[in-house]
Amino acid sequence: AQSVTQLDSQVPVFEEAPVELRCNYSSSVSVYLFWYVQYPNQGLQLLLKYLSGSTLVKGINGFEAEFNKSQTSFHLRKPSVHISDTAEYFCAVRIGGQKLVFGQGTRLTINP
Amino acid sequence: DSGVTQTPKHLITATGQRVTLRCSPRSGDLSVYWYQQSLDQGLQFLIQYYNGEERAKGNILERFSAQQFPDLHSELNLSSLELGDSALYFCASSVGGGLETQYFGPGTRLLVL
Numbered sequence: 001a002q003s004v005t006q007l008d009s010q011v012p013v014f015e016e017a018p019v020e021l022r023c024n025y026s027s028s029v030s031v032y033l034f035w036y037v038q039y040p041n042q043g044l045q046l047l048l049k050y051l052s053g054s055t056l057v058k059g060i061n062g063f064e065a066e067f068n069k070s071q072t073s074f075h076l077r078k079p080s081v082h083i084s085d086t087a088e089y090f091c092a093v094r095i096g097g098q099k100l101v102f103g104q105g106t107r108l109t110i111n112p
Numbered sequence: 113d114s115g116v117t118q119t120p121k122h123l124i125t126a127t128g129q130r131v132t133l134r135c136s137p138r139s140g141d142l143s144v145y146w147y148q149q150s151l152d153q154g155l156q157f158l159i160q161y162y163n164g165e166e167r168a169k170g171n172i173l174e175r176f177s178a179q180q181f182p183d184l185h186s187e188l189n190l191s192s193l194e195l196g197d198s199a200l201y202f203c204a205s206s207v208g209g210g211l212e213t214q215y216f217g218p219g220t221r222l223l224v225l
Contacts, residue, residue, distance in 0.1 A: 043216040099157040099168050
């Protein structure tokens with residue numbers, strides 16, 4: 001069965017510092033990977049996705065992620081965070097073109 | 113604003129009751145997905161409909177059912193409610209049933225007392 005593991009439940013960082021949110025997946029078939037962000041009291045918004053092609057994927061709000069097949073990882077990075085990036089981030093894998101399987105989420109807290 | 117609307121925003125009810133959550137997809141989207149977000153289970157896929165037909169099923173309880181109507185809006189029916197059903201229920205929609213981006217609604221927060 002496919003699964004997604006987000007290795008950190010909470011990540012505190014200072015404003016303007018870089019951040020990496022880690023995500024590992026397990027799957028025996030081709031995977032399609034996504035990062036979603038959930039701001040307080042809001043729904044989920046797609047940050048970026050990997051379907052095929054270049055393993056470095058750029059998304060909105062300055063985020064990017066790298067697909068690493070050998071390490072089965074899809075870590076999310078941003079070189080310099082802002083207070084407005086405070087949110088919960090979810091890594092997800094799409095199975096068979098249908099359902100999304102989500103990780104448990106990582107709460108990113110930005111300190112001034 | 114994703115273009116997906118959900119009503120109501122909040123719902124408070126008692127154990128044993130039945131509620132209906134409603135979702136209107138983005139204009140032109142044929143697929144609707146339902147997800148449940150709770151503290152202990154995280155974000156879980158419940159069910160998908162594509163153009164009125166059930167396409168995929170996830171961890172949906174037998175007490176729960178859903179349907180998609182000819183105008184493509186969808187309803188999630190939750191019956192014999194238990195305390196553990198308290199959660200945030202999201203609807204998402206996409207153009208087709210494949211790898212297109214899913215756009216999420218703001219959710220319905222259900223509290224069962």
